[in-house]
Amino acid sequence: MNVLEIRGLGVDYLSGSGAVHAVSGVSLDLRRGEILGLAGESGSGKSTLANAVARLLRPPASITSGSVVYRRQDGSAVDVLALGGNELRAFRWKELAVVFQSAMNSLNPVITVGAQIDDVLRVHAPRMSRNERTERSVELLQRVGISADRRRSYPHELSGGMRQRAAIAIALALNPEIIIMDEPTTALDVVVQRDILAEIRALREEYGFAVVFITHDLSLLMEISDRIAIMYAGRVVETGTAEALHRAPRHPYTLGLLRSFPRLRGPREELLGIPGVPPDLRSPPPGCAFHPRCAMAVAECSESLPVLRAEADGEVACLLDDGRGVS
Amino acid sequence: MSILEGRNLTKHFTAARGPRGRFGKRPPVRAVEDVSIALRAGSVTALVGESGCGKSTVARLLAQVYPVTSGEVLLRGEPVRAHRGAAFKEYRRQVQLIFQDPFASLNPFHRVRYHLARPLRLHGHARSDAEEREQVAELLERVSLTPVEQFMDKMPHELSGGQRQRVAIARALAVRPIALIADEPVSMLDVSIRLGVLRLLEGLARENGLALLYITHDIASARYFAEDITVMYAGRLIESGPSEELTQSPRHPYTRLLLESAPDPDRVAPPAGERHGEPPSLIDPPGGCRFHPRCPVALPVCSTEVPGRTELGEGRWTHCWQAGAALSR
Ligand SMILES: Nc1ncnc2c1ncn2[C@@H]1O[C@H](COP(=O)(O)OP(=O)(O)OP(=O)(O)O)[C@@H](O)[C@H]1O
Ligand SMILES: Nc1ncnc2c1ncn2[C@@H]1O[C@H](COP(=O)(O)OP(=O)(O)O)[C@@H](O)[C@H]1O
Ligand code: SF4
Ligand code: SF4
Ligand SMILES: [Mg+2]
Ligand SMILES: [Mg+2]
Numbered sequence: 001m002n003v004l005e006i007r008g009l010g011v012d013y014l015s016g017s018g019a020v021h022a023v024s025g026v027s028l029d030l031r032r033g034e035i036l037g038l039a040g041e042s043g044s045g046k047s048t049l050a051n052a053v054a055r056l057l058r059p060p061a062s063i064t065s066g067s068v069v070y071r072r073q074d075g076s077a078v079d080v081l082a083l084g085g086n087e088l089r090a091f092r093w094k095e096l097a098v099v100f101q102s103a104m105n106s107l108n109p110v111i112t113v114g115a116q117i118d119d120v121l122r123v124h125a126p127r128m129s130r131n132e133r134t135e136r137s138v139e140l141l142q143r144v145g146i147s148a149d150r151r152r153s154y155p156h157e158l159s160g161g162m163r164q165r166a167a168i169a170i171a172l173a174l175n176p177e178i179i180i181m182d183e184p185t186t187a188l189d190v191v192v193q194r195d196i197l198a199e200i201r202a203l204r205e206e207y208g209f210a211v212v213f214i215t216h217d218l219s220l221l222m223e224i225s226d227r228i229a230i231m232y233a234g235r236v237v238e239t240g241t242a243e244a245l246h247r248a249p250r251h252p253y254t255l256g257l258l259r260s261f262p263r264l265r266g267p268r269e270e271l272l273g274i275p276g277v278p279p280d281l282r283s284p285p286p287g288c289a290f291h292p293r294c295a296m297a298v299a300e301c302s303e304s305l306p307v308l309r310a311e312a313d314g315e316v317a318c319l320l321d322d323g324r325g326v327s
Numbered sequence: 328m329s330i331l332e333g334r335n336l337t338k339h340f341t342a343a344r345g346p347r348g349r350f351g352k353r354p355p356v357r358a359v360e361d362v363s364i365a366l367r368a369g370s371v372t373a374l375v376g377e378s379g380c381g382k383s384t385v386a387r388l389l390a391q392v393y394p395v396t397s398g399e400v401l402l403r404g405e406p407v408r409a410h411r412g413a414a415f416k417e418y419r420r421q422v423q424l425i426f427q428d429p430f431a432s433l434n435p436f437h438r439v440r441y442h443l444a445r446p447l448r449l450h451g452h453a454r455s456d457a458e459e460r461e462q463v464a465e466l467l468e469r470v471s472l473t474p475v476e477q478f479m480d481k482m483p484h485e486l487s488g489g490q491r492q493r494v495a496i497a498r499a500l501a502v503r504p505i506a507l508i509a510d511e512p513v514s515m516l517d518v519s520i521r522l523g524v525l526r527l528l529e530g531l532a533r534e535n536g537l538a539l540l541y542i543t544h545d546i547a548s549a550r551y552f553a554e555d556i557t558v559m560y561a562g563r564l565i566e567s568g569p570s571e572e573l574t575q576s577p578r579h580p581y582t583r584l585l586l587e588s589a590p591d592p593d594r595v596a597p598p599a600g601e602r603h604g605e606p607p608s609l610i611d612p613p614g615g616c617r618f619h620p621r622c623p624v625a626l627p628v629c630s631t632e633v634p635g636r637t638e639l640g641e642g643r644w645t646h647c648w649q650a651g652a653a654l655s656r
């Protein structure tokens with residue numbers, strides 16, 4: 001029931017002052033039809049991981065280890081990292097699509113949004129007639145809340161929220177199994193953001209695609225995700241259902257993130273925050289990379305690298321974990 | 328008495344680009360309309376609103392970065408117009424600004440020491456090298472950049488975003504201002520680092536009697552760090568009151584929508600599928616109440632007449648034709 005399996009993935013950015021280990025030994029499953037939230041501080045490797053899976057990495061980035069396997073509905077497996085040329089282009093629209101933070105990165109500024117959907121369909125679904133393509137464009141735009149007459153608008157004529165909706169419509173064009181969304185709503189008003197999140201969930205119900213939703217805003221992920229993976233310094237340190245992570249976070253970093261958010265309701269709980277700053281990924285701290293900031297660290301934490309261990313309803317990489325959660 | 332006050336501030340920008348209107352003139356951007364806000368000594372006041380609603384414009388009007396279209400700015404009750412020259416320098420000594428982007432606000436070619444020493448010298452607080460050194464150290468101490476000897480000689484690129492923002496705050500403090508305007512000071516920082524910077528600002532207000540305007544789009548952080556919150560929508564103020572009361576029982580329909588929409592880690596339920604429309608263009612904003620096209624409880628009068636201020640008691644007020652109905656709720 002996995003649609004994507006990432007195993008031991010490593011990505012470095014090569015630079016004059018040493019390699020930046022942006023992603024290290026990441027193993028992560030994406031289940032068919034689920035919304036998987038990916039959270040972590042700036043620079044923790046979220047976008048790098050997403051771009052590796054979508055095969056969008058460019059030099060100086062290089063994949064140093066690991067594999068990414070895509071599983072079709074019929075059970076056949078595709079080695080994503082080995083795809084080339086036409087195979088890759090087809091994979092990227094029909095099986096997996098990407099929506100970026102700035103819709104401007106997903107949209108072509110000099111082509112109307114209707115024509116952009118039409119282009120994707122013409123190239124990747126050559127058997128569709130012109131009329132069918134137009135019909136489908138209208139349907140897709142309407143589905144994300146853009147009226148048909150907006151088909152002839154250029155991206156700059158649309159508001160930020162509408163542009164993001166249009167980018168989602170294009171991603172949906174060929175009914176992919178996976179949509180990767182990298183901070184798709186970060187630049188938007190909270191009200192518009194919330195409407196779009198609701199839209200994404202509704203579309204997921206209808207079409208059954210799986211979503212990797214990336215953001216540094218854990219409170220937002222709690223609402224939209226089925227499952228959440230937390231990254232720190234290039235590694236996945238905890239995974240679990242949104243509900244379990246909220247109720248009983250197991251990794252001290254997850255707890256720190258959760259206690260950094262001011263709450264809108266209930267008593268004004270004391271905010272703990274996380275002391276210090278994320279590490280330099282050219283030379284991450286030995287052992288558990290979080291140890292210089294961890295209030296629970298013991299001597300061993302600076303020596304042994306904690307591995308991601310399976311628990312009842314998730315995984316955690318902490319030497320102290322006893323399966324009961326931290327508090 | 329309020330330290331810094333804006334009365335009926337209005338700012339229209341003439342758009343540099345965009346379509347020309349009927350008479351060949353470009354229509355103005357009505358960025359800020361009739362905004363009044365007052366800052367008290369030792370207190371944090373929050374100005375909350377979404378991107379593009381005019382918050383930064385209010386900040387710049389208060390800071391005298393550019394002139395008002397109409398309205399006035401008062402410092403300790405005295406009207407000021409100080410956009411250049413000695414008057415501006417004197418004004419800047421009393422009212423300081425902190426910006427959103429900690430990467431753009433420091434000169435990349437100068438060490439931390441220089442950024443702090445310059446205002447100290449310029450405003451005559453440090454007369455000798457020894458005094459300068461002592462005061463730079465003291466400023467770094469105040470913003471918790473310790474050990475100070477280490478931070479003094481760092482270049483901006485050697486600092487993290489949170490540390491840069493602390494340097495920017497220290498620099499603002501160097502001139503010993505009485506009012507500080509912080510425009511989204513933590514929006515570009517990581518969640519885990521925000522807290523420290525906000526606590527620092529809060530401490531400066533409480534302990535040193537600074538009047539602080541905290542501008543943010545994050546109403547939850549305003550609940551924690553400000554005594555009072557004023558909410559802005561599409562260039563106008565819509566509601567104001569003590570933070571706890573305003574966030575726990577909002578009176579204006581837009582404040583309610585904002586609170587319902589804000590991400591909340593305790594709300595594990597998925598969002599409901601409603602459409603609320605988008606904020607209006609400020610070139611041709613809706614007449615009457617600017618929120619009326621999106622308002623679930625709009626009345627016919629809402630699209631024609633701007634609602635005046637309704638006092639709700641206990642320091643609260645709102646601009647809404649339904650304020651009476653809201654009162655009885
Ligand atoms: N082109 C590049 N060259 C060198 N280093 C890079 C490059 N792109 C990213 N990095 C580094 O890789 C690490 C991971 O970056 P990445 O963009 O994946 O983080 P992220 O989690 O998406 O952060 P954010 O929340 O800020 O988007 C960081 O240390 C970053 O500085
Ligand atoms: N110098 C300027 N010239 C023209 N329009 C401007 C200028 N500064 C701001 N605006 C416009 O004024 C409105 C309010 O902007 P701003 O005060 O920056 O909002 P906020 O800080 O709340 O995001 C926006 O529509 C913006 O595009
Ligand atoms: S392994 Fe040690 S340092 Fe790392 S999170 Fe667990 S307790 Fe903290
Ligand atoms: S004045 Fe009218 S439109 Fe505006 S918020 Fe109140 S009820 Fe809604
Ligand atoms: Mg990123
Ligand atoms: Mg602004």
